[in-house]
Amino acid sequence: MPADQITVYTKSWCRDCHIARRVLKQHQIAYVEVDVEHDEAALVKVLELNRGMASVPTILFPSGRMLVEPAASTLTAALVEEGYASAR
Numbered sequence: 001m002p003a004d005q006i007t008v009y010t011k012s013w014c015r016d017c018h019i020a021r022r023v024l025k026q027h028q029i030a031y032v033e034v035d036v037e038h039d040e041a042a043l044v045k046v047l048e049l050n051r052g053m054a055s056v057p058t059i060l061f062p063s064g065r066m067l068v069e070p071a072a073s074t075l076t077a078a079l080v081e082e083g084y085a086s087a088r
Contacts, residue, residue, distance in 0.1 A: 006031040009058040020057045027085040
């Protein structure tokens with residue numbers, strides 16, 4: 001995975017994952033999506049990051065910042081703070 005892009009760990013049926021995708025699309029932000037249902041190594045990473053919980057979306061920024069199951073407003077604020085989006 002590119003180290004300079006946002007990585008979003010997801011599951012296909014996850015409502016919060018759909019919300020995160022929509023927010024990223026609205027801001028026209030490129031990201032790497034990894035479906036933990038089809039990538040065992042990614043699931044192991046999510047479990048490690050979330051202390052044994054398979055919580056998705058788990059969103060990793062190149063800065064090291066991590067968001068887990070963020071509300072749309074929380075993700076939007078993080079995108080602004082990280083310099084990916086402008087404040088409206």
